[in-house]
Amino acid sequence: xxxxxxxxxxxxxxxxxxxxxxLIRFLALCSFFGVSNKLETSxxxxxxxxxxxxxxxxxxxxxxxxxLLPLKLEYLRTAAFILVIAGLxxxxxxxxxxxxxxxxxxxxxxxxxxTTNCAVLAVALLVVDYNLGFINTLIYSxxxxxxxxxxxxxxxxxxxxxDIAPIPKFLKGYPIIFITASMMSMAFLGFSHLFGL
Numbered sequence: 001x002x003x004x005x006x007x008x009x010x011x012x013x014x015x016x017x018x019x020x021x022x023l024i025r026f027l028a029l030c031s032f033f034g035v036s037n038k039l040e041t042s043x044x045x046x047x048x049x050x051x052x053x054x055x056x057x058x059x060x061x062x063x064x065x066x067x068l069l070p071l072k073l074e075y076l077r078t079a080a081f082i083l084v085i086a087g088l089x090x091x092x093x094x095x096x097x098x099x100x101x102x103x104x105x106x107x108x109x110x111x112x113x114x115t116t117n118c119a120v121l122a123v124a125l126l127v128v129d130y131n132l133g134f135i136n137t138l139i140y141s142x143x144x145x146x147x148x149x150x151x152x153x154x155x156x157x158x159x160x161x162x163d164i165a166p167i168p169k170f171l172k173g174y175p176i177i178f179i180t181a182s183m184m185s186m187a188f189l190g191f192s193h194l195f196g197l
Contacts (some may be wrong), residue, residue, distance in 0.1 A: 008139050016094055017144030021119045022151040023184055024192075028119035032152055033177065035107065042156035044103045045111075046149030048096070051144070052088050053123050057082045057141025060124035061134060081124040089114045119148060142157040155184060 022032050036043045060081045096104040127137045
């Protein structure tokens with residue numbers, strides 16, 4: 001649980017390691033398994049997710065505190081946050097198509113899927129649920145995708161090693177990938193008692 005009385009470094013450690021969005025909360029698994037077969041693509045996806053989540057977290061906080069709450073439209077928060085996220089991803093997709101066409105094609109269908117990436121919506125909803133101030137919202141909105149990026153890059157590096165490793169035939173492909181992801185998740189559980197969080 002994140003709160004306003006936590007210091008900035010505790011928010012960062014909690015979001016990156018203790019409550020990692022992929023390995024502990026089990027959100028954003030489609031892109032985690034789909035894009036992590038190459039390190040370069042994983043880095044690109046991580047950077048795209050960082051950009052979208054930071055902007056979406058800040059925009060959602062502003063939308064919640066300056067529009068939805070004053071107008072008593074709290075019931076529209078999920079729909080409003082999804083519209084903000086969809087707009088941001090469209091902007092990012094147009095930019096990447098023009099400025100980074102190789103990365104745009106390497107990411108394939110997973111780039112537009114950031115729109116429906118549950119981690120992006122989860123951060124937008126969590127900053128409201130945790131009742132964070134704007135600065136702590138920004139810190140949390142940066143820390144969660146950094147944890148996502150750390151996880152997907154580590155996983156991509158492991159997958160590249162697995163591809164050349166002598167693995168029994170019945171474990172090749174998704175069985176060894178799921179086993180590896182579960183072992184990474186257990187490793188991240190080791191951080192669960194840092195600072196008593």
